[in-house]
Amino acid sequence: MSAPRFRTGTFKRREKRVPGGRRVVHYSKKKPSKHVCAKCGKVLDAVPRGRPYEIRKLSKNQRRPNRPYGGMYCTNCTKQLLKEEARSL
Numbered sequence: 001m002s003a004p005r006f007r008t009g010t011f012k013r014r015e016k017r018v019p020g021g022r023r024v025v026h027y028s029k030k031k032p033s034k035h036v037c038a039k040c041g042k043v044l045d046a047v048p049r050g051r052p053y054e055i056r057k058l059s060k061n062q063r064r065p066n067r068p069y070g071g072m073y074c075t076n077c078t079k080q081l082l083k084e085e086a087r088s089l
Contacts, residue, residue: 006027010030011027011030012027012029012030013026014026029051031049031051032049034047035047035071037073037077039074039077039081040074040077042076044071046064046065046070047064047065048062048063068082069081
């Protein structure tokens with residue numbers, strides 16, 4: 001029987017064969033949902049999907065796009081926002 005903490009929907013179950021030939025169940029945490037644009041809700045392309053301890057291992061330029069509002073807004077919304085800012089000056 002598995003430990004009570006593994007009996008929830010939080011964990012994904014995967015059957016693996018061990019060297020002795022038995023099949024055992026390995027549990028792993030689910031991946032978080034994809035990041036979306038704060039304005040239009042479109043899925044962001046260059047932002048990786050992973051648990052915080054996985055994201056922490058990436059270098060800074062792999063975590064998010066290296067542009068203004070990178071990781072917050074999609075490219076189209078960023079373009080519109082920068083145009084509005086330039087016109088308001």
